[in-house]
Amino acid sequence: MMITAPTPRRPHVKVRRAQRALQAQVQQQTQDILAHGAAAAQLAAQAAARTHAGLSPAEVQAWISDLERRLLTIAHHPEHTLGEIEEQLAHSAREPLRLLAERAAQVKINATPCHCRECQTALTHQKFLARTVNSRFGDLRLWRPYGWCQRCQTWQFPADHALGLARNAPASPYLQEISALLVSKMPPEQAVAVAERLGLVLPRSTLDREAHRQGLKAQALRTEAVAQLDTWEGLQTLARHAEEPSPQPFTLVIEIDAWNIRERDDWGHTQTLRAQGQPPCRWHWVYLATVFRLDHRAQTAGHRAVITQRGYVATRLGLEALVPQLHHEAIRRGLGQAQRVLVIADGAVWIWNLVQDRFPTAAQQLDLYHADEHLWAVAHELHGRDTPEARAWVAPLLQQIRRDQTPDVIATLAELKPRLLQAQQEKLQTQIEYFQHNTHRMRYRQILEAREACDQGTATTEQLLLANQPLGSGAIESTCRQYQCRFKRTGQFWTTAGDEALLCLETLWRNGRWHHLFPHAQPSAANN
Ligand SMILES: [Zn+2]
Numbered sequence: 428m429m430i431t432a433p434t435p436r437r438p439h440v441k442v443r444r445a446q447r448a449l450q451a452q453v454q455q456q457t458q459d460i461l462a463h464g465a466a467a468a469q470l471a472a473q474a475a476a477r478t479h480a481g482l483s484p485a486e487v488q489a490w491i492s493d494l495e496r497r498l499l500t501i502a503h504h505p506e507h508t509l510g511e512i513e514e515q516l517a518h519s520a521r522e523p524l525r526l527l528a529e530r531a532a533q534v535k536i537n538a539t540p541c542h543c544r545e546c547q548t549a550l551t552h553q554k555f556l557a558r559t560v561n562s563r564f565g566d567l568r569l570w571r572p573y574g575w576c577q578r579c580q581t582w583q584f585p586a587d588h589a590l591g592l593a594r595n596a597p598a599s600p601y602l603q604e605i606s607a608l609l610v611s612k613m614p615p616e617q618a619v620a621v622a623e624r625l626g627l628v629l630p631r632s633t634l635d636r637e638a639h640r641q642g643l644k645a646q647a648l649r650t651e652a653v654a655q656l657d658t659w660e661g662l663q664t665l666a667r668h669a670e671e672p673s674p675q676p677f678t679l680v681i682e683i684d685a686w687n688i689r690e691r692d693d694w695g696h697t698q699t700l701r702a703q704g705q706p707p708c709r710w711h712w713v714y715l716a717t718v719f720r721l722d723h724r725a726q727t728a729g730h731r732a733v734i735t736q737r738g739y740v741a742t743r744l745g746l747e748a749l750v751p752q753l754h755h756e757a758i759r760r761g762l763g764q765a766q767r768v769l770v771i772a773d774g775a776v777w778i779w780n781l782v783q784d785r786f787p788t789a790a791q792q793l794d795l796y797h798a799d800e801h802l803w804a805v806a807h808e809l810h811g812r813d814t815p816e817a818r819a820w821v822a823p824l825l826q827q828i829r830r831d832q833t834p835d836v837i838a839t840l841a842e843l844k845p846r847l848l849q850a851q852q853e854k855l856q857t858q859i860e861y862f863q864h865n866t867h868r869m870r871y872r873q874i875l876e877a878r879e880a881c882d883q884g885t886a887t888t889e890q891l892l893l894a895n896q897p898l899g900s901g902a903i904e905s906t907c908r909q910y911q912c913r914f915k916r917t918g919q920f921w922t923t924a925g926d927e928a929l930l931c932l933e934t935l936w937r938n939g940r941w942h943h944l945f946p947h948a949q950p951s952a953a954n955n
Pocket of ligand 1: 543544545546547548576577578579945
C-alpha cells in the first residue's frame with residue numbers, strides 16, 4: 428500500500444485575512460518603534476543643543492494674550508475679588524514658567540560635564556535618557572546624558588546630581604522641601620489637600636517618601652554637627668558659628684522636659700502580641716530642651732513672654748542622645764560667652780543628674796508652678812478637691828515659697844504628719860522629700876521683688892535684669908505642647924525611625940537652619 432503525502436491545502440480565506448492583518452500590525456508596530464526612536468533621538472539632540480532658557484517671541488505673545496483674556500473675564504464679573512485676580516494670574520503664568528524651568532534645567536544639564544561623581548573619570552558609552560520631574564510649575568521633561576564609569580563599574584547620571592534630583596524619586600528640590608515641611612507640620616492626608624490648594628501636585632506616596640528621606644538627611648546633619656564636640660577642630664568651628672558675642676554680660680537659660688509618644692514597635696505582629704496579652708504599642712519618652720539668652724526674652728504689652736531667638740533640641744533616642752545635642756545647641760547659643768547659666772525644670776531627677784554632669788556650674792531653679800502643684804496636691808488630700816478649706820490652707824504656704832521660706836513649708840508639712848492616717852502619711856512624706864530635695868533650687872523672692880520694683884519705677888539696673896528671669900519653665904512646656912500637636916494626635920502611632928526623622932526636621936526648622944538641608948531656601952536667597 429502506498430502512502431501519499433497530503434497535498435498542502437490553502438488556508439481558509441478567513442485565516443489568510445487574519446494572517447495579513449497580523450503582518451500589517453507587526454509592520455506598523457515596527458514603524459512606530461522606529462519613528463518613536465527617531466523622534467526621541469531628535470528630541471534628545473534638540474535638548475542637548477539648548478544653550479539658553481528663554482521663551483520665543485511667539486510664546487511670549489501667546490502668554491500676553493492669555494493674560495489679557497483672563498483679565499477681561501474678571502472685568503466682566505463685578506463679583507470677582509482680588510482672589511480671582513490672584514488665581515487667574517497664577518494659572519496664566521504656570522505654563523510659561525514650566526517651559527522656562529524645563530529649559531533652564533536642560534541648559535544646566537548640558538553644562539554639566541559627563542564625569543563620574545566618585546572618581547571624575549569621563550564616562551563612556553554616553554547616551555541620553557529622558558526623565559519626568561515633578562516641579563513647582565508642573566512636570567518637566569528632561570534629557571540627561573548618562574554613561575559607564577570604567578573604574579567604578581557603574582552607570583551614572585551626573586546631571587541628576589547637579590540638579591539635586593534623587594535617583595528614583597520624581598520630586599524636584601522645591602517639592603522635596605515642601606513635602607518635608609508639610610509632613611513635619613501635619614498628617615500626610617491633610618498635606619495632600621493643602622499642597623493641592625497651593626497649586627502643587629504632591630501625591631501621598633511622594634509626601635511620605637520625601638518627608639522620610641529628608642528627615643534622615645536632617646538626622647545625618649545633626650549627627651555631623653554633634654560630632655564637632657569630639658574634636659578640637661570641631662569645637663573651633665562650632666565656636667566660630669556660635670552667636671555674635673554680646674557686649675553686655677548675659678545669662679543663658681536652659682529648660683528641659685520630656686513627654687511621651689506612642690509607637691508601634693512590632694508592625695505586622697499585632698495579632699500575635701494581643702494573643703500573648705501584650706499591647707501592640709508602647710510609649711516612649713521624647714526628650715526636649717530649649718536654650719535662650721535672658722536678654723532675648725521680653726514681655727508683650729499683655730504681659731506675655733516672648734523669646735526672640737532660641738534653640739531647640741528634641742529626640743526620642745534616649746538621654747544619651749539628648750545630652751550631646753543639648754550641649755552642642757548651648758554652645759551655638761552662647762554657652763562659651765555666658766556670664767551665668769541657669770537651668771529651669773520641674774523636679775524630675777534625671778534632669779538634675781544631667782545638669783550636674785554636663786553643666787556643673789549652672790544655677791538650678793525649680794519651676795515655681797510645679798512646686799505650687801505639689802502643695803495643692805497636699806491641700807486636696809487634706810481638705811477635698813477645690814474646697815474653700817483647701818484654698819485657705821494652701822494660701823500662706825504658696826506665699827512662703829515665694830519668700831524663699833521652703834524650710835518653713837517643710838516644717839508645716841512635717842508637723843501635720845503624725846495626725847494623718849498611714850496612707851496619707853506616705854503621700855505626705857513623698858511631698859516633704861520633694862521639697863527637701865529641691866530647697867536649694869527654690870529662689871524666687873529676689874525675682875518677685877525685682878518685678879515689683881519695676882512696676883513701682885524704683886528698680887536698680889540689677890533688678891531690671893533680674894525681673895526678666897522666668898519663674899517657671901513655661902518656655903519648654905509650650906514647646907512640648909507645640910510638638911505634641913503634630914506628634915501626639917488621636918489614633919496616631921509612630922515607628923522609631925519615622926518619628927525621629929520627623930522630630931529632626933521640625934527641630935531644624937525651629938532652629939532656623941532649614942537652609943542647611945535645602946540651600947535654595949536660604950533666607951532672601953531669591954530676593955537678590
Ligand atoms: Zn568612577
